[in-house]
Amino acid sequence: MRNAYLRVASALEEHGSKGRGTSWQCIAHEDRSPSLSLREGEKGVALKCHAGCATEDVVSALGLTMADLFDEPLENRQRPQVVAEYPYTDEQGEVLFVVRRLEPGYDGDRKTFRQFRPDGTPGTKGIRRVLYRLPQVLAEAAAGGTVLVVEGEKDVDTLAHLHVVATCNVGGAGKWSDNYTASLRGASNVIVIADRDEPGRKHAETVYRSVMAAGIPVQILEAAKGKDVSDHLAAGLDYDALRTPEWHPTNPGTQSASQDADSEDGSGSSGTHSGTPAWEEPVSLDRRALPPFPLDALGPLAPFVNATAESLQVPPDMVAFACLATISTATGGRRKIQVKHGWSESTALYLTALADSSEKKTPALNAACDPLRDIETELIEAARPEVEETRQEIRITERAMEAAEKIAGGGGGKSADREEAKADAEAAREKLLELGENPALPLILVRDITLEALALRMAEQGGRLGSLASEGGLFKIAAGLYGNNGKANTDLLLEAYTGGPYSIERIGRPDRRMPSTFLSLGMIIQPGMVAGLEKKNPEFRQSGFLGRFLYAKPAPTEYDTFDTPEVPFAVADEYAQRIRALVGKVWNTKDVVMMRLSPEARAEFGRFYDAFAQRRKPGGDLHDIADWAGKLRGQLIRIAACITLFEDPQAQEISLDRVQAAISMAPYFISHARAVFDLMGKDREGALRPLRDLLSWLRSRPDPGADFSARDAWQALKGREWAEDMDTMNGVLKDMEQHGWIAYRPMPDSGKPGRKPSSRFDVHPWVASPPVHPTNPTTHP
Template identity: 35%
Template sequence: MSTPATHDIAAEQAVIGAVLLAPDQLDSLAETLTPNDFYRPAHAGLWEHLTRMRAEGVPVDPLTVAANLATAGELERLGGASYLHTLIQAVPSVANAGHYARTVADHAKRRRVVTLGHKLTQAATTGDPGSVLAELAELDTGSGWPALVPLGERRHLPVFPAEMLPGWVADQVAAVAEFTQTPIDLAGSIALAALSTAAGGRAEVEVRGSWREPVNLFLVSVLPPGSRKSAVFACMISPLLCAERALAERMRPVIIETELLAKVAGKAAERAANVAANASDPSVRDSMIADAAAAAMQAEAINVPPVPRLIADDVTSEKAASLLAEQGGRLAVLSPEGGIFATLAGRYSGTPNLEVFLKGHAGDMLRVDRQGRPAEHIDKPALTLGLAVQPDVLRDIAGMPGFRGKGLLARILFAIPENTVGHRKIGADPVPADVAEVYATNLAALVASLAEWTDPAVLTLTQEANELVLNLEREVEPLLAPTGAWAHIVDWGSKYVGAVVRIAGLIHLAEHLRDGWAQPISADTIDRAARIGAYFTAHALAAFDDMGADRTTQYARHVLAWLSRTLTTAFTKRDLLRSVRVQSPTAADLDPVLSLLELHGYIRPAEQAPRTGAGRPASATYLVNPELYRPAATVTALRTGDQKTA
């Protein structure tokens, strides 16, 4: 099953460009489209301006439109004169303008369904659902059932666009997903974590001026137990462990030699101190003390390099800080579990300690006190986080002290894949040896090429790439407004463009393994990173929706999971109570749940047969919307890029 898109920027550009080329088409197209149907705010503004000019009898040609917008002070806000030319160039055929308009209108309806989902959730618990139901009636599918409105956006999330990754990474991601029969999202997210670990703070992208983004990421995938998370981690991370051992072997002679020098220097300083202490002639004692002090300073100046380490598992904040100081400010915390969140929340210390992770993501200076040594300043710490957690952990972390308020959740790229358990193919093909070998070799090469850098390598952007970043900023900014679509995740959305730039830096380094710093990041790389960023945006909206879900919504999701497992077409309230007793202990708890599911179009009450005779009345029966059981895409389909229904 393909994941429905909620916008098509190319279609929006084509319909506006067609009007600029053939203004007479505007009259008929305006009957199909309104400004609110456009996803990109600049396109909505342009359409509103074009229709107004047409109504006033003003010519709708590029020069007149540009002059009119400039007079109104709107030209630069809506993209400038050059963007009008871009819109004209985006038109494949003016004759197909009606098709482009219908495409834009259809996507607007899909966005309306998503909005209705949020309204229905609120109306079921806190408001009057009547007005929302009236809106929903307009979207009737014609099958006797209303349109299925997701609880949040969980059911209709996009699939990770692995094809946007460098070829050798995408091949490994697809092969691991196939072999483990897991969603491609999991391997894709861990692949980004692996690249982030390999680059490990040794590079940063210079966007413009003093704005630089380090290329380390925080990634969290959410999957239920039994989803083979550990197997995927093993396949994607094991080359890093091999590279870590190779670095350690290469450093072993240096470490041994330095330890010996430090030992000899220490003994020499100790002997000099003893000689000075035992000197009986005051005339030479001062000279001996000076010699002993010099020997002690020389011994102290010898720093034994640590054994190189790339990866830690479930560490405390204090241990992470110590490892960061030891490893020159670079470390990755990778784990198929989410226990570290409880640790950060103060499971052992009783006090949340998020500073190391907050500064480790941002690259802000960190002061580290290590036992037996002077305090150290890490100028640009770079911490990578790659975790796979269970859904309950996702809901728990929203309530952990400081996680939202201090900005930890705002730094995380979430992935909430569709669960493949129960639909997995038995005896799937293993990862091809050549694919695994290329992945391991290239990942090790990336580690080795950057391992010796002390100051980060600076990656620059081409002029075209910088323009794409600017356009992305223009798109995002209105979404962060109090009335914007991202208003409730403004903390996350404010870091979105930076996250896209970081992903672009990793793609660039992975495609230029040994000299990525010698050439700028291209516009194509930014575009591919933005497509991955769009994936994480949809999943972040779902993750924050899930974290903020109330008790009724959580129960409703348990019921949907039960229906998906049983594939039943009808059930009674008594059946449901027996089956989900753990999540919903009383019949009273089910009433608002059933109402919520009915409002979202998942179920509806069946007509009850008239009661005859004595005895307990029959339990209420509900019918299930068959749309709920559309089969999920198989892993094989995801691997090949064919997301049609299997």
């Protein structure tokens, strides 16, 4: 007999089990007749209780582990470990049972799930089965929101980090019941996201049919990359990239049950005439529904960003961008990241957020960079005596050389005096070379500055600097929006992003050469500054400068009150102390230290890199912004490094958690970059304004779904800036029809003389009953 059999049989005997060979009494329950089989296999033994006890429960009762069922030495086998726990609660949040995820799983599986009572006892017999995150699901459904149904708890938690309400049933695929569907009543929409395998598709179909039978609007989507929605998001894709699978049981379209009930033909129109159109989903007129900033990805920076945003009543994006720019500046080019052989990244970040006037742009910037400015003031005062002394010595030496040169070059006087003066001039010249140029006081941050002044300030500071500004003067100059005949030399900005060398050539004065450069940019500017930018200066994007920025287009906050919470002292002080530590241990050092990814982080980033690569190729969803997308992967590494150094200035390795957190930010950056590039290139906001005005008027009517005439629209909207005449209104109505929000209703010819009746239009059902976007419950098309 082999090792595993002898090990288990001995344990059975020690615990009083009666039996031999393959039949034994099970010690996990009261077993009067042998019901436990013990059989030898190729690599160990198999245990099975025919009374229904779980194998792991029997093994645990014997004081063994599942690894003990195998013949090979225990130390060579990785034991299952609990990697996550998922509490299932009742409506009030009281824990009913807990699901534990173990990796590696038992019997060679990659993972295993086990259920426990709240006290840790295995098994959940007699306990009510509920949906995961039940309180949140019930609240969302009661509010008429959207609930996503996925297959596993990990996917639910992944979506929760994106502020999306999602759920699943215990046990995974094949375990859905109509009792679960009852908890979804009231939801305006249920979206089932199927796993891309056969069990996942069958499970999704079961959920779909159960929800549909309950009269709840439902549809099925699946990941575009990977097996499940977690894989999909990890690949850098966002919600909009989910797709309707070809195997869908029926075509759910986009129509809700309430729309179906409006009319027998399913048109949803409140009109009673025949010929009602078969509506399809209209093109959204809303500003792009952009995801909120993923605060959780900021790790130790998140508390300060959240508290400051609440205190100032500004979007977290604005504070996060300002803080990231501040942290990047504090690294001062003294760290690089070795991503792989032949690929290294700087810690320089270029960040631009858009915010309208009076949206507290400057307070948000100041909150982030004030600690750095305080440190800068201290450095200036500490360096001032030595700097002033050196400057004075340079002035004295220059005057001494000038006086000596005057005597040495004069025609009178003794020859010996001229020779002595010449020697004095030479000594002064050598001393000036030794002293160098006039030293500058330490400078870490500048606000709005010209490109020429920026180059000089950087040269004075050894080639490194940070610029945080709310007016965007540097951005305007670089874009050629004023001065230089629409042209600007952005070479310094391009080089400083990568850390390359740069030279300043000056007529009449020595050239200034910087062997390496480092610049961090953080700008919060008004949207109008970038609107139509590509039309005004197409070369600005072609230079590659725009592709170096991460963008944010945060939605303004909906509140503006006098009394706001203060940032807790402990939170503000911790942020300030971390910035101080960065300056002391990173900025103030001379050597450039190379950071690396941990092996696990490198493998994770490699998977993301490969999945992301195809999206930039022709046919990929990012091909139209491939110039920007090509730099995103490196920018995520830069963010991971900056947050790592913020947490530990002496860190030389970037962890798996930090890389995963940075990757989780990709959907946010992609969505916001699209919105900003759209604004730069097409000025879409202005083009859609008349259509938005028309949609707002239609929804404001007593019966929003009723048909209307062109004359009705003209009478309601004339006087608007864009509504110049009836021809303009007819053009807007045509555009609105092309976008799918209205449909022209052919009118029969009455045969009577006189003025023809005004054109009439049917109205899309979404005008009266707009659906809620699952990733932004407050946003309607």
